[in-house]
Amino acid sequence: MLRTLLIFLLLVFLMGIWYPIFGQQAHGSPFTQQDVIAYLSGEKTASKRRKLNARTTTAERRIARLYLQEWMEELQVDAQEHGYRQPNLHPALDFLLTPYKGTNLYGILPAQQTDAPYVILGAHYDSKLGCPGAVDNASGIALIFGVLQQLVSLEERKKHVMIVFFDQEEEELIGSTAFVQFLKREQYPIHSVHTFDMVGWDGDGNYEVELGAPSPLLLPLYKKHASLFEIPLYSIPGGSTDYQSFLKEGYPVIGVNEAFVKQDFSPYKDTPKDTYDTVNFEYLQQVTRYVTSVITDLITSEDAIYESN
Amino acid sequence: MSQINYPAPPINWQRLILWISLLLWLKKGIAYALIGRIWILFLMILLGWALITTYNTQPKLHRMLLRFWGLYLMIWGLVRVVLGILIKIFPISDLHVSQNFDWLGNLYSLGSLVFGWVLFRKARTRVNP
Numbered sequence: 336m337l338r339t340l341l342i343f344l345l346l347v348f349l350m351g352i353w354y355p356i357f358g359q360q361a362h363g364s365p366f367t368q369q370d371v372i373a374y375l376s377g378e379k380t381a382s383k384r385r386k387l388n389a390r391t392t393t394a395e396r397r398i399a400r401l402y403l404q405e406w407m408e409e410l411q412v413d414a415q416e417h418g419y420r421q422p423n424l425h426p427a428l429d430f431l432l433t434p435y436k437g438t439n440l441y442g443i444l445p446a447q448q449t450d451a452p453y454v455i456l457g458a459h460y461d462s463k464l465g466c467p468g469a470v471d472n473a474s475g476i477a478l479i480f481g482v483l484q485q486l487v488s489l490e491e492r493k494k495h496v497m498i499v500f501f502d503q504e505e506e507e508l509i510g511s512t513a514f515v516q517f518l519k520r521e522q523y524p525i526h527s528v529h530t531f532d533m534v535g536w537d538g539d540g541n542y543e544v545e546l547g548a549p550s551p552l553l554l555p556l557y558k559k560h561a562s563l564f565e566i567p568l569y570s571i572p573g574g575s576t577d578y579q580s581f582l583k584e585g586y587p588v589i590g591v592n593e594a595f596v597k598q599d600f601s602p603y604k605d606t607p608k609d610t611y612d613t614v615n616f617e618y619l620q621q622v623t624r625y626v627t628s629v630i631t632d633l634i635t636s637e638d639a640i641y642e643s644n
Numbered sequence: 645m646s647q648i649n650y651p652a653p654p655i656n657w658q659r660l661i662l663w664i665s666l667l668l669w670l671k672k673g674i675a676y677a678l679i680g681r682i683w684i685l686f687l688m689i690l691l692g693w694a695l696i697t698t699y700n701t702q703p704k705l706h707r708m709l710l711r712f713w714g715l716y717l718m719i720w721g722l723v724r725v726v727l728g729i730l731i732k733i734f735p736i737s738d739l740h741v742s743q744n745f746d747w748l749g750n751l752y753s754l755g756s757l758v759f760g761w762v763l764f765r766k767a768r769t770r771v772n773p
Contacts, residue, residue: 391739422681429676429684431724432744464737506740605737 365484366406368477368619372535374402375460375476376469378611390462396502399460400440403500406480410487412442412498419513435509437502439517444486444496446634452526453495454634456482457511457577459504459532463605469614470593470601474535476500478591481623482630494526494634501577504532511577515584526638527553528588529630532576536593536601537618543567543599544622547574547590548582557589557629564625571596591626593618658766661759662710665717666692710767717760724753 373379380386381402390399400416407414417439423429440460443453458475462468479498486496502510511530518525527550537543542565546557549570561568578588593600603609666688673685691713698706728745736742743749 420675420679422676422679426681426683429681430720431727432741433672434675434679435740464739464742503740506738509740 366409366480368481368623369616371402371406371477371480372469372473372614373611375399375473376467376609376611378467378469388467389465390460390468391464391466391505396438396461400438400500403440403460403476407440407442407483407498410480410483412444412483412487414440414442416440417514417517419510419517421509421513424507435503435506437510437513439499439502439510439514441497441499441514444483444492444498446492446495448493450524451492451494452524453497454526454630455497455499455528455581456630457499457501457514457528457530459501459510459577461502461505461510462609463505465607466605466609467607467611469609469611470535471533471604471609472504472531474533474614474619475531477619478531478534478623478626481620482627485627486630486634489631489635492634493637496630496634497523504577508575508577508580511580515580515586519584525586527633528578528581528586529553529591529626530576530578530581530588531591531626533593533595533600533604534591534622535614535616535619536599537615538599541567542618542621543569543594543597544625545590545592545594545596546570547576547578547588547592548572549589550587552587553589556632560625560629560632563628564621566621566625569594569597591622658763661762662695662713665713665756665759665763707767711764714760714762714764714767717756718764719760721753721755721757721760725750725757728753 370379374381375387375390377387377389384401385394385398387395387398390396404414419435419437419439421435421437423432423434456479458479459472460476462471467473479500483496483498486492499514501508501514504510530547534544544561544566546554546568547570549557554570558568574590574592576590576592578590581588601609601613603613669684670688670692673688676682677685691709694709695706695713698709724745728750731742731745745753
């Protein structure tokens with residue numbers, strides 16, 4: 336009797352692992368930005384896969400990664416996991432707590448030349464506890480996929496494009512901090528880092544974009560293309576999202592966000608109301624067209640390589 | 645011929661608890677050392693070395709070390725139990741912290757409290773580490 340019960344419990348446990356991992360694929364190709372936000376914020380759910388009410392717990396983040404992986408592979412970009420452990424922010428906390436543990440997901444769209452530098456496009460995929468995170472930050476991920484869909488069809492790329500989806504941004508930028516260490520360890524020659532966080536809200540309808548800590552190397556390029564798309568821009572020196580982890584190590588960065596400092600950002604940020612139906616897709620698509628134009632210009636031209644420290 | 649059954653030697657709980665607690669903390673020390681924080685591992689090696697060297701030569705110091713380790717485990721467990729209760733009453737959005745105080749984490753804290761108490765109380769006799 337006891338043995339039967341144990342076997343039954345073991346089967347239930349194995350099914351619990353199997354179910355979210357090997358559930359059916361999310362969708363048929365091609366996917367849209369709406370699909371990306373819908374699946375990541377729990378508006379849609381792939382059959383046999385658990386609904387994502389948030390992307391916070393280990394299980395939720397694993398399911399989110401499976402979606403991202405499938406979409407990357409649909410675009411012929413080989414998705415790779417970067418698992419990491421990071422110490423706590425203060426050494427004294429190490430005595431009380433376990434290390435942070437998470438997984439970034441990245442993939443490379445190669446250039447023609449293998450020794451070409453890398454342009455990094457990054458967005459975090461986690462969300463706050465109990466928050467669907469449609470704007471924060473499924474919108475940033477949807478932007479990257481929108482750009483990537485155009486970049487894969489380019490005939491010539493003079494720079495590699497590295498797509499990164501960071502884990503644990505909501506927990507003191509732990510995922511991007513670990514990824515910077517990984518890049519330095521592996522000695523990737525990095526041209527520049529572009530991160531996208533919250534690009535799905537435009538309350539006043541003026542398509543304004545905030546540029547976080549823009550590098551002098553990148554700002555003129557972003558300004559040039561903004562005038563083509565009639566997008567008002569403004570820059571801020573600081574900010575508290577993933578580009579900060581790269582900035583600290585001296586990489587040329589730029590953060591692209593909705594007009595956060597000017598208070599034109601999603602009022603549902605970090606709440607359970609940050610849902611699919613609050614996303615301004617018109618704004619997202621316009622910013623995606625703009626960023627696609629910037630990145631296309633950047634990777635089809637040749638300029639100086641930034642050597643990491 | 646009849647066989648003589650010898651009674652099994654009694655379990656030395658104090659030694660067992662000391663070993664388990666040292667190994668768990670050694671594991672923690674190694675985990676942190678691998679990501680660049682060596683303090684815990686350094687202190688564990690120091691404690692282990694001190695316990696071994698004082699066992700035969702300085703029994704008083706050895707007992708003092710055991711009481712210190714027991715006290716440390718108790719304080720560690722108590723702080724975590726209190727934090728665990730506070731987090732249950734006032735939930736926080738920081739997942740990393742709240743995951744450290746799930747049921748397994750709280751069980752671990754309680755275990756440490758009990759282990760510490762046993763070591764602290766029984767440190768009147770020497771334990772060979």
